Amino acid sequence: MKNLCVAGLLLFAGPALAQPATQPTPRQLYPGLFEAIQLNRVYPDGKTFVDMLPTATPAAVLAAYAREKSQPGFDLKAFAKRYFYLPNTDTAKYHSNIGAGIRAHLDTLWTVLRRPAQATAPPYSSLLPLPHPYVVPGGRFREVYYWDSYFTMLGLREAGRLGQVRDMVDNFAYLIDKLGFIPNGNRTYYLTRSQPPFFAQMVGLLATGPDSVAVLTRYRPALAREYAYWMAGADKLKPGQASRRAVRLPGGERLNRYWDESDQPREESYREDVEAAKLSKQPTGQFFHNVRAAAASGWDFSTRWFGPDMQLSSIHTTDLVPVDLNCLLLVLEQTLARATRAAGQPAEASQYRQQAQARAAAIQRYCWDAQTGFFGDYDLPKKKLATVRTLAGVFPLAYGVATPAQAWAVASRLQSEFLRPGGVLTTTNNSHQQWDAPNGWAPLQYLTVAGLHRYHLPDLADTIAHRWTTLNVRVFNRTGRLLEKYNVEDLSRAAGGGEYPLQDGFGWTNGVLLKLLDEQRSREQRRKSM
Numbered sequence: 001m002k003n004l005c006v007a008g009l010l011l012f013a014g015p016a017l018a019q020p021a022t023q024p025t026p027r028q029l030y031p032g033l034f035e036a037i038q039l040n041r042v043y044p045d046g047k048t049f050v051d052m053l054p055t056a057t058p059a060a061v062l063a064a065y066a067r068e069k070s071q072p073g074f075d076l077k078a079f080a081k082r083y084f085y086l087p088n089t090d091t092a093k094y095h096s097n098i099g100a101g102i103r104a105h106l107d108t109l110w111t112v113l114r115r116p117a118q119a120t121a122p123p124y125s126s127l128l129p130l131p132h133p134y135v136v137p138g139g140r141f142r143e144v145y146y147w148d149s150y151f152t153m154l155g156l157r158e159a160g161r162l163g164q165v166r167d168m169v170d171n172f173a174y175l176i177d178k179l180g181f182i183p184n185g186n187r188t189y190y191l192t193r194s195q196p197p198f199f200a201q202m203v204g205l206l207a208t209g210p211d212s213v214a215v216l217t218r219y220r221p222a223l224a225r226e227y228a229y230w231m232a233g234a235d236k237l238k239p240g241q242a243s244r245r246a247v248r249l250p251g252g253e254r255l256n257r258y259w260d261e262s263d264q265p266r267e268e269s270y271r272e273d274v275e276a277a278k279l280s281k282q283p284t285g286q287f288f289h290n291v292r293a294a295a296a297s298g299w300d301f302s303t304r305w306f307g308p309d310m311q312l313s314s315i316h317t318t319d320l321v322p323v324d325l326n327c328l329l330l331v332l333e334q335t336l337a338r339a340t341r342a343a344g345q346p347a348e349a350s351q352y353r354q355q356a357q358a359r360a361a362a363i364q365r366y367c368w369d370a371q372t373g374f375f376g377d378y379d380l381p382k383k384k385l386a387t388v389r390t391l392a393g394v395f396p397l398a399y400g401v402a403t404p405a406q407a408w409a410v411a412s413r414l415q416s417e418f419l420r421p422g423g424v425l426t427t428t429n430n431s432h433q434q435w436d437a438p439n440g441w442a443p444l445q446y447l448t449v450a451g452l453h454r455y456h457l458p459d460l461a462d463t464i465a466h467r468w469t470t471l472n473v474r475v476f477n478r479t480g481r482l483l484e485k486y487n488v489e490d491l492s493r494a495a496g497g498g499e500y501p502l503q504d505g506f507g508w509t510n511g512v513l514l515k516l517l518d519e520q521r522s523r524e525q526r527r528k529s530m
Contacts, residue, residue, distance in 0.1 A: 025188045026050045026126055027267050029058045033065045038270035042077045045500050047140050047268040049080070050189055051087040054124050087142055096480035102473050105482070106514050110161060113138050113507060128186040131174055132167035137484065138505015143185045144171065146195035147298050148508045150202050151443045155511030157205055158518050169202050173222040181229040184296065189267040193260035193296040197328050199226050200335035213342045220339040227332055230256055242380060247321050250383060253362035255326050257380075258317055260292030272499050280313040293317035297325070301498075302427060302435035304377070304390045310431055320386060321378040323367040327395035330359045360401050367396070373409030375402070390427045391418065391444040397451025407455035414448065415460055422488030423468035424448055434498030438489035440468065442512035449516065462523070465516045472513050482509045 026049065027034045037049050054061050061083045068074055094112050096105050113136050118129035127143060134144045135152050149172070153165045175182050182199060184190035200223060207215040234246035234254045241248055245259045263285035265273035273291055280287045294305045294317045307314030337352035366378040369385050375393040377386040396402040397410060418424040423440040430437040445468045452461035471486055481504040485495040494502055 023121070023128070023188055025191075025267055027189075027270075029124060030062060033062060034267075035270070036069075036076060037080055038267075039274065040076055041271055042080050045140060046270055046272065047500070048087065049084070050126055050187070050267050051142060052084040053087075053122055055083050055085065058124055096476075098477060098480045102476055102513075103517075105476065105480075106155065106510050107159060109138075109482070109505070109510050110135065110156065110159060110164070113505060113510075114164070115144075126188045128183075128188065130171045130186055132171050133164065134168050134171055135164065135507055136505075137503070137507035139484070139503030140500060141185075141503065141505070141507075143187050144168070145185045145507075146172070146182050147198050147443070150198035151446060151508035152511040153202060153205055154446070155514040158511075158514045162206075165202075165205055169199075169206060169219070172199055172202065173219055176222040176225050176229075180225060182226065187268075192262040193258075193292060194229070195296060196298050196325060197226060197230060197332060199223065200328075200332040203335060204331075207338075216335070216339040216342045220336070220343055223332065223336050223339055227329075227336060230329055230332075240380065240383075242318070247380060249321070249362060249366055249378075249380075251362075251365070253358060253365070255321050255359065255362055255366070255378075256329055257321055258293040258296040258325060260289060260296050262292060263288050266292060266295060269499055276312055279311075280315075282313075287313075287315070290315040290317045297322065299426075299435040301433045302390065303429040303431045303433060304386075304388050304392070304427060304435070306388075306431075310429065312433075319379055319381050321366065321380055322392060323363060323375045323377055324392040324395040326359060326363055326367070327399045327401055330356050330363070330401065331399055333359060363396060363401050368406065372413070373406075374413050375406075375410065388427060388429065389413070389417070391424060391448060394444070394448045394451045397455055398447040399451075400454065402451075402455065404455060407451070407457065411452060411455075411457050411460055414452075414464075419460075419464065420488040421467060422471035422486055422491050424464055425488060432497050434485060434495070436497065438487045438493075439485045439495045439497065440488035441485050442468075442509045446512045446515065462520075465520060469513060469516050469520065472509065482506055482513065484509060 038046055043049055064083065065079065068079060115134055115136055117132050121127045121129045130144065135149070135156070136142055137145055137148050149168055153168060156164045172182050179191070181194050184193050184195050203215065203219045203223065230245050231254070232246065233243040234248065237243055237246060237248035239248050239250050239252050242257060245256050247255050247257050249255060265277070265288055273288060276291070277284045277287050282290070290305070294300045294315060297317065299305070301312060303310045305315050305317040305320065306312065307316060333352050333356035337349045337356065340352060341349035367375050367385070369376055372389065374389050375396045376389060377392065379386050393410060397407050402410065414424060417428055423445050425437045426439055426441060426444060427436045445464060449461045449465045452458070471488065471491060472482060474491070475486065476482055483495065484503045484506040487493045487495045496502070
């Protein structure tokens with residue numbers, strides 16, 4: 001394992017939170033034992049072990065393992081049970097009151113999924129403490145996640161919990177200040193990558209009304225540092241080159257890709273990655289970079305990232321310039337333009353506006369497919385658009401990059417190819433990967449609806465929103481659960497695919513559902529008043 005995690009954590013120490021001098025990852029704490037537990041699948045979910053706490057110091061645990069592992073009848077599972085605590089999963093203990101209705105359930109979940117601020121993490125924990133309370137997704141996801149949190153915040157704001165929104169934005173600003181970026185989640189094993197950069201949109205939830213200038217000014221340093229993280233090394237690239245997260249297109253334009261600094265198996269999915277690498281023709285380091293980059297995208301996994309054989313073994317995430325990522329960074333540039341203008345720096349604001357305009361033009365040039373009438377990812381080595389159509393193609397609508405004619409074309413494709421009884425598909429490929437058909441995910445439903453409304457296409461937007469909320473409520477009324485993803489094709493079946501069982505809770509589902517339900521109620525009230 002590279003030492004990037006440890007190096008990052010040295011930066012994490014600060015006056016607000018007392019940290020050990022280093023906070024290694026589980027694989028670094030328990031060499032040999034870690035690999036044995038993960039490869040022998042002592043726990044069905046590889047994330048279980050990396051979230052566990054030891055009953056003794058790592059040195060004592062490793063010494064006991066060295067003494068006992070060669071003894072007759074050694075039981076690795078019993079050893080792990082003796083020396084580690086299982087992590088808590090609050091949503092597993094929570095029982096909903098279906099009779100109270102969906103809105104009461106949502107209001108209760110904000111408390112169930114809330115975690116307190118922490119001055120320190122427990123000794124030898126992989127958890128990174130945060131100075132303010134936060135909301136987790138639920139289930140196996142016991143920590144805060146970057147892009148999940150924006151969609152959770154939509155619901156928190158809708159519920160009038162603006163203080164909780166501010167706490168979470170402050171946590172992310174804190175991470176940027178200490179680490180230079182927002183990690184995938186607040187765990188040591190996530191410190192080699194980020195996730196879709198929604199921080200600017202999070203700030204936007206607070207920057208409304210008369211306080212907008214103060215909010216933008218307050219978060220401007222964090223916004224600028226996040227931008228520096230994504231653009232690091234971009235100026236030194238030649239056309240057609242990529243380095244870390246930055247890419248220079250054939251015409252000289254600067255865009256971005258997803259990237260993870262490590263070339264090792266993911267600790268939380270160690271066995272899966274080791275086994276998958278055996279089936280790939282790629283050098284193992286390159287394969288792990290591509291797998292980890294897909295995890296950084298949030299779409300882990302999808303045929304979106306795969307080669308023509310549509311198999312994980314051909315994954316080439318780092319070759320692709322994602323349309324959704326670059327729309328998000330466009331918003332970051334636009335937000336920085338507003339923030340620097342509010343801070344009385346018009347020249348710097350002008351530079352950010354120009355960068356945003358250049359990015360929008362590059363998205364148009366490289367990510368729009370006039371033949372199919374859809375936006376997609378650009379394959380840098382092949383110098384052409386990737387062929388897999390995905391809901392990432394709605395981001396240019398959600399963030400105003402598309403022309404009206406393009407929006408109409410995208411809407412037509414959504415209607416004919418993606419629309420299903422429960423909402424819209426993530427992709428049209430049924431691959432048994434969780435970010436493919438038949439699954440639908442709350443953040444993509446929301447952005448599709450928002451993009452269509454932005455371009456005055458309310459009929460399709462309202463159809464998608466109605467089908468999605470109806471499915472969510474139907475499953476809740478039957479099971480008392482709100483899930484991380486749904487089968488939008490066959491409404492009698494649960495969503496599937498992925499490396500772990502279907503999770504409930506669920507932060508971003510709750511946030512998007514409440515937001516869409518309130519929007520539907522507002523439209524109905526307007527119709528009645530007309």
